[in-house]
Amino acid sequence: MASTGSIVVIGAGQAGASAAAKLRSLGYGGAIHLVGNEPHLPYQRPPLSKKYLTGEIDLERLLIKPEAFYESSNINLHLDVDVVGIDTNDNSISLADGKTIHWDQLLLATGSRPRALPTGMISHGCPIHVLRNLHDVHSLTPALENANTALIVGGGYIGLETAASARKFDVNVTLVEATERILQRVAAEATSKRFAELHRNNGVDICEGTGLASITSPPDGKCRASFSNGDSLDVDLVLVGIGVVPNTELAEAAGIATQNGISVDNQCRTSNPKIYAAGDCASFNWRGTHLRLESVQNAIDQAEAAAANMMGEITEYDPMPWFWSDQYDVKLQIAGLSQGFNRTTERSGPRQGSGSIWYYRDDSLLAVDAFNDAAAYMTGKRLLEAGINPPFKTIANPDTALKSLLKQ
Ligand SMILES: Cc1cc2nc3c(=O)[nH]c(=O)nc-3n(C[C@H](O)[C@H](O)[C@H](O)COP(=O)(O)OP(=O)(O)OC[C@H]3O[C@@H](n4cnc5c(N)ncnc54)[C@H](O)[C@@H]3O)c2cc1C
Incomplete structure (x- = not known):
């Protein structure tokens, strides 16, 4: 030791x-x-x-x-x-x-650190924000306080959470995502759809399949963003959240x-x-x-x-990953890693709008996304940790009581 x-x-x-x-x-x-x-x-x-x-x-x-x-x-x-x-x-x-x-x-x-946009895409003088550390927040907060409009580039968790927070400053938010749907890298289509709808219901303009082409700074102090589809938009601030x-x-x-x-x-x-x-x-x-x-x-x-x-102990790191994200009044909790899934099934939760999405690769349970559904999250996490693999059809059956699965 x-x-x-x-x-x-x-x-x-x-x-x-x-x-x-x-x-x-x-x-x-x-x-x-x-x-x-x-x-x-x-x-x-x-x-x-x-x-x-x-x-x-x-x-x-x-x-x-x-x-x-x-x-x-x-x-x-x-x-x-x-x-x-x-x-x-x-x-x-x-x-x-x-x-x-x-x-x-x-x-x-x-x-x-935040992934940067390719050099040459942004003309000199455009105030571009990122969100990684306290310094970044301390420059973003006053910018949000003074902004009427914001563009968020990237529909991953950082972009989406910042969009939800920006709405609390009464800022009109447009979020562009270059791939065909938000959260594409990390979640099933059903999860992406839920979050796109949640943001749209809260006034965020979600534009999927829309890549950023350039950002220039016209003389009025705004940022002019041009997109892959030929559209352009003038905004007071731009936040880039395209991964790390x-x-x-x-x-x-x-x-x-x-x-x-x-x-x-x-x-x-x-x-x-x-x-x-x-x-x-x-x-x-x-x-x-x-x-x-x-x-x-x-x-x-x-x-x-x-x-x-x-310290000389032999400890193997074999994680069962978990993650969460808070957006508006929705708490997303994720147990496991959905990477490599080939089918999903959705269950309703105890309250209106709550529920869970269960990811399988063939007959192996990989992960659970739970929306305001702590019981589904906890059950999924405990099943994954214990290596209990309920058949897909059992989870897909709405009559299955999740609790009963842990008693095997
Ligand atoms: C805005 C935001 C929201 C997030 N939300 C969630 C969430 O809801 N749930 C979740 O699970 N995770 C979330 N994460 C991710 C989570 O915070 C990170 O995975 C976690 O902080 C990683 O910890 P770390 O110690 O590896 O890196 P960090 O916490 O980034 O620490 C690394 C430190 O090393 C310093 N450093 C780097 N190079 C040097 C050097 N050469 N010399 C000295 N210091 C150096 C860096 O400046 C930094 O302070 C979020 C991250 C961000 C930015």
């Missing part, structure tokens, strides 16, 4: 903070350095597009741990500073302020293998046995597919598994 020496964590976000806390709770007695390039204590990102953006909760509520926790746990926080290099010969990292920190083991928890790319550059420069993320084995170890990776930046093999997950569940669980392995 490693309980002395020095562990350095690069990235003071969800995964980094979770790993540092877990190391102490497992009894690690050596030095822990948590290094991050944002000026804030580690915080949760999900509310940035939801209740923090709309001003319903304050910064204090975002913090993963209060400041006193890091002091009492003797975790050395180095904030507002970039790690600019990893030296794998003398086991150190170098910081942008000229300092170096020695490590015996290193965890890369560098997260991901993992922050792998530090790892690559240190000679660590990457493949759509920093490649790790099922113990979260990279191609360098003293260096681990977790969270949005890490990719791994899971049940025959190569995955990189972008969720709080993954950031916490993978980081905690990495911490246990750094």
Whole structure:
């Protein structure tokens, strides 16, 4: 068991903070350095597009741990500073302020960043917003307060949640999605349809199959967006939410293998046995597919598994992914991963508009999307965790009581 020496964590976000806390709770007695390039204590990102953006909760509520926790746990926080290099010969990292920190083991928890629109698509001077960190929210909030119209590019969760929040500012929102439907990458058609309808009922103009061609800035201070179908639109602000790319550059420069993320084995170890990776930046093999997950569940669980392995325990990371999204009065909860499904069945929930979509690959249950239906979500999650595989026709039968499935 490693309980002395020095562990350095690069990235003071969800995964980094979770790993540092877990190391102490497992009894690690050596030095822990948590290094991050944002000026804030580690915080949760999900509310940035939801209740923090709309001003319903304050910064204090975002913090993963209060400041006193890091002091009492003797975790050395180095904030507002970039790690600019990893030296794998003398086991150190170098910081942008000229300092170096020695490590015996290193965890890369560098997260991901918003994917940018191709250069040349946006003319100089157009204020384009993205939503990844507190800095982004602090520039988006006043822009929303002063806007009458907004264009959101991208119909994934960030774009849709921001559209819902923007409606609370009374902004007229148009959302364009280049593929044929919103949420195409992550959900079945039935889920996409539900959310498109929900947004349209709340006044958002959802334009599917509509790619952005360019954004220019006419002299009146607006942004002029032109689309693949020849239409154009003048708006006060543009938010781009077209996915993220993992922050792998530090790892690559240190000679660590990457493949759509920093490649790790099922113990979260990279191609360098003293260096681990977790969270949005890490990719791994899971049940025959190569995955990189972008969720709080993954950031916490993978980081905690990495911490246990750094302590010399053998902990395999074999997640049962779960995720949620809040839009208007709908809570979507997802258990499992629908990737590779070839059929779905829909069940109604206990209240008007609530329900669930069950994803199967042939006769194997893969995932459940539940809309304001916590019981369906919990049942699906527990079935998947326990490896119980109810036949498709059982789930498709509206007379099946979900609870009864757990009694097998
Ligand atoms: C607006 C928004 C809403 C979301 N909503 C949900 C949701 O509803 N449900 C859900 O499950 N997930 C949600 N997510 C995703 C979830 O927040 C992420 O998956 C999670 O934060 C990933 O944690 P992480 O620690 O890997 O990365 P991060 O939390 O991004 O932390 C990485 C940190 O490393 C820092 N860093 C990177 N490079 C360096 C460097 N060289 N030197 C120093 N520091 C560096 C970054 O600046 C960052 O602070 C949301 C994300 C966003 C942005």
